Amino acid sequence: MQFRHKIAGGDFAKAGNVASSLKKVLRQLNIDHTVSKRIVIALYEGEVNVVAHAYSGVIEVEIDEEKVKINITDKGPGIIDIEKAMKEGYSTATSQVREMGFGAGMGLSNMKKNSDLMKISSVPGEGTIVELLNYIRPDAR
Amino acid sequence: MQDKNQNRDFHHALNVHNDLCIGCTHCMSVCPTQAIRIRNGKAIISANRCVDCGECYKACPVSAIDVEQDDLEMIFRFPVRVILIPSVLIGQFPRKIMATSIYSALKEIGFTHIYEVENTVDMVLEANRKYMLEKKERPLISSYCPAIIRLIQVKYPSLVDNIMKVNPPIDMSAMYYREKLKSSGIPEEQIGLFYATPCAAKIAAIKSPVGEIESAVTGVINMNFLYNRILKYLQRKYTETEPPQTDDLLSSKGILWSLTRGELVHSNGRALAIDGIKNVNEFLDNIENEKFDKIDFLELRACDESCAGGILISGNRFLTVERLKNRAAEYRAREDDQSRKPAEGFLSVNEHGFLGNIGARPIGKLDEDISTALKKMERKRRLMCYLPGFDCAACGAPDCQTLAEDVVQGDAHISNCIFLQQQMTKQNLLSQEQAMRITGSIWGKERLEKNCNKLGAEDENN
Structure with a gap:
């Protein structure tokens, strides 16, 4: 089953809506809340990243009996040094974004922590693709 | 109705007085857990979903919701x-x-x-x-308001340990x-x-x-x-x-x-007080996503x-x-x-001074088995392509999505939707008599007969 959501860059009021709607879906599918909690947190961080840094983005969620796969594709400045960006506390967020309570430099590391598999690829000046994968049964990791 | 696999032994203080209920949807629309449906012209409350918040009691125009008490x-x-x-x-x-x-x-x-x-x-x-x-x-949530405890048990199961x-x-x-x-x-x-x-x-x-x-x-x-x-x-x-x-x-x-x-x-520490069950719902959605962190204590109350x-x-x-x-x-x-x-x-x-374990009893799962749940969800999403999506509640469910869920659970029929009924009669998939029978099963047989004994009508006080 697939879900597709468009996100607009800079629209902080709506940041988190996709994560909220996925949370409801996972609950209806009777997915254990310790599993769905991680997925929702990882997605929320990814959603905020697009809103905070990119111009626009698309989130695709694919759910089957074993796993939840999330692809977050954005058009934006991209990430120049991915390794550096993965470090906790490293942030390129503007001071305005930080004032709103975002951009603490925890996004990517939080996404890694809350996913079973995470892949990042980016072309500076064009955009970023983040792939997240979580297994539905906690012991399947 | 739904959640067939859960036990039904929850005691509720709110009951519908069938003689007084006019099946008007007011209660159904305000229920924060979608616990109410209209069947045969009367509201029915699902024991698994109800959190006893009393929103239905406040919304009822004819005082048909009883609050039980001891003599x-x-x-x-x-x-x-x-x-x-x-x-x-x-x-x-x-x-x-x-x-x-x-x-x-x-x-x-x-x-x-x-x-x-x-x-x-x-x-x-x-x-x-x-x-x-x-x-x-963190945040720890006060156990003061019992409607809030029940709301968390059914709607925010991942937060039960925060109570x-x-x-x-x-x-x-x-x-x-x-x-x-x-x-x-x-x-x-x-x-x-x-x-x-x-x-x-x-x-x-x-x-x-x-x-x-x-x-x-x-x-x-x-x-x-x-x-x-x-x-x-x-x-x-x-x-x-x-x-x-x-x-x-x-x-x-x-x-x-x-x-x-x-x-x-x-x-x-950092603490917030939120009253009104709608406000609490909105806030807990964000807490569950960890959108707000570093909050130590939440005082949540169901009533304004x-x-x-x-x-x-x-x-x-x-x-x-x-x-x-x-x-x-x-x-x-x-x-x-x-x-x-x-x-x-x-x-x-x-x-x-302390309470024992408070367990989650989540509502809304489509099935225990994930592959069946996935199939039901796919069907629900397909049904939503046909339902009008403006939540008129004329089907006896509070909104189109809930009707679609009831349909995949076998608790309602797609033709309960009056708009689809029109389409179906036009395409000869449904006869006029069948359509009337469906309407009767939701709203009661006498519903469409003339009756001046209602609010705003000629004999409203009789």
Whole structure:
């Protein structure tokens, strides 16, 4: 089953809506809340990243009996040094974004922590693709 | 209806009075857990989904929602008849009616001992502080409001561990006074402890407690019923008899406890107070996504203006808050540093202050088995392509998505939707008679007949 959501860059009021709607879906599918909690947190961080840094983005969620796969594709400045960006506390967020309570430099590391598999690829000046994968049964990791 | 795999033994204090219900959808639209459907022209409440918040009671235009209570005559089975009154009971009356007059009226009604529920808030506070030190979960959510506990159990299962497992003032006081009276030599079976409740959720909490085995409260009397009785006694001149048994443990802290921010002002760290079940819903959605972090304590109350806005409160909630604030200020002026504390020895906070486990009982899962649930969800999403999506509720479900879920669960039919019914009759998939029969099964057979006996019609008061 697939879900597709468009996100607009800079629209902080709506940041988190996709994560909220996925949370409801996972609950209806009777997915254990310790599993769905991680997925929702990882997605929320990814959603905020697009809103905070990119111009626009698309989130695709694919759910089957074993796993939840999330692809977050954005058009934006991209990430120049991915390794550096993965470090906790490293942030390129503007001071305005930080004032709103975002951009603490925890996004990517939080996404890694809350996913079973995470892949990042980016072309500076064009955009970023983040792939997240979580297994539905906690012991399947 | 739904959630067939869960047990149905949840006690609820809210029941639909079928003779009065006109099947009008008002209750169904306001229910925060989509617990209501209309069938055969009557509202039905799902026991698994209902959290006893009372939104339906407030929305009902014909007073068809009953709040159950114990018969007042029941108190006379006990030689010692204790009434535990929350501070909002007194708050409802105009300022010129003294608390002592209300006490006397309660004695006339038949109670021998009158204690305010909030007399033991210092013990609750002590338990809260211990709990905060011991547990690392944040934010911790107050266990004060039973509708909120139930809302978290059914709608926010991942947050059940954040509920502070501390006995709220009503349970603390019931246990405290039971022990106190027993230690004065009264046999336990002679003691009847009754609670004047401002809401339905507290009744449900006493009749089927969460996190404890049995409540120390014997019975529940609804506050609106008691309010009318008290007014009757106050209007009548009666000879002053001996004052009832009471004690002087009430503090300004206790008077304000049941109001919004009443608990919050005593908490450590970053704390927020939110009242109104819609506001709470919205906030908990964000908490569950960890959108807001670094919050230590949440005081969440289902009613607007907390217990002053309880569904069984007769007075205006804003005036009730005003009177209680004035009353608290009077108490504060008299209080010295040594605040009155419940006497040690009757009840140990360590032993009786805490609740047992509070389990999640999530609603809304389409199936236990994930592959079946996935199939049902795919079907639901397909159905949504055809449903109009403006949530008119004419199908007997609160919104299009809920109808689609009911359909995949086998609890409703797609032709319950009046718009799809039109389409189907046009395409000869459904006859006029069939369509009428479906409408009848949702709204009752007499629904479409002329009836002037309704609000705004010619004979509205008959």
